[in-house]
Amino acid sequence: MAALRPTSPQRSGSPQRPGPPQRPAELPPTAWAVLGLLSFPGERTGYELKKWADASLRHFYWSPAISQIYAELRRLEALGYASSRRSGPEEPRAKRSYAITAEGRAALVGWAGGAEDAGPPVLKHPLLLRVWLGHLTAPEHLRALVSEHIAHTRGELKEVHDALARADGDEAWTHPQIALRWSGRRLEAEVDLAEAMLADLTEMTGPSASGQPPEDSPTDG
Amino acid sequence: MAALRPTSPQRSGSPQRPGPPQRPAELPPTAWAVLGLLSFPGERTGYELKKWADASLRHFYWSPAISQIYAELRRLEALGYASSRRSGPEEPRAKRSYAITAEGRAALVGWAGGAEDAGPPVLKHPLLLRVWLGHLTAPEHLRALVSEHIAHTRGELKEVHDALARADGDEAWTHPQIALRWSGRRLEAEVDLAEAMLADLTEMTGPSASGQPPEDSPTDG
DNA sequence: GTGTGCATGTAAGTGGTTACATGATTGA
DNA sequence: TCAATCATGTAACCACTTACATGCACAC
Incomplete structure (x- = not known):
């Protein structure tokens, strides 16, 4: 439910040796995302990172497995892009906290400022696959699935709205806030889209069956 | 560029033996999608399937590698969900055409009518990740990336509009058409969303740098 | 004859998942 | 005392990708 900020303590990073000089490595997007999480001030554990990602990046990018984070x-x-520190005996719980290094920050800035646009957005929408394959489903069932989707999306939207309200006016976290706004508007659009599709479905396929593809003989396969 | 229909010949499927009785297998979504492609009348090759998927499913579901399709x-x-036929010598080119079987159709209908909603939509939007990490990038560069995205999305939108215009009134392919309409509206929303974000970016981060996270000492990592 | 499109595949790699295992701390 | 949360990891698996290899048909 936390949205913009991680709940971790705002400790300052550990001192670190420069590390071996390497040109900015080729990394999968997930690695950059994790490094990006670390680019905000403070150090944090893998577990905290996972929760934070689930509350923010999930809405527009990804929700990684915890094992993947580790x-x-x-x-x-x-x-050499991150450094870690074991918690001392003064802390109640044994854990390992990570912070970004200067090298890591430089590499991340290089990636973020890169000319390549990091690839187009990828959308995988199982509901739309079902609609596309709507000739296989009872029309009422299909409409019920769309309605469920609308209800679920409204729930997500509420979460984002709440997070936004909590974070409003926090000038320090401008960019996460802009991304969260986008997510809110996106979810509103998702609801509108589903409602328009519901109307199409009602109008074009009628209350009962119709819209079967032509000459699809039942013995043909 | 073909949108709703495959361009393949409308041949009728080959006769087939019932195959071993198996309960509807657990299959990855990609398998159902390929089977779904085959659920429309006619038989077709892997190559044709790939082209068709790129023209339709790509907009809301997936764009698989050709090797994956095979x-x-x-x-x-x-x-036993599909049957294949080698082209005879009368055809100019050697190829293998697939058709769905009765068993495959039954399994697919079972999947499509299933109670489970096949999972929530997954969105992976690298541009938003960059915006979220905007404190690492020059504001003008960030805005340029968003503008590029708008231009690119408008291009996609035009493709979908064209396909829609070509397919208008084709009552036989109702459901693919509804999905395509959704895709068109979705792309319009994507443009609106990006424009709103551009406004946020201009308003909240100013023409030059600002919006840095707090106390992020450059030596801290 | 040369390039583009049609057509089919294999091999290797990887990004990511689920399931499993472990144990300490906290709060009801 | 019991469940939930914090916290970290290993092992196995798999969906999917890229790169590679092959060859025919057709248009220029």
């Missing part, structure tokens, strides 16, 4: 953190540290 | 077709045939 794997990326290890890789980032091996590259 | 692999799924083999799996589907092994399951």
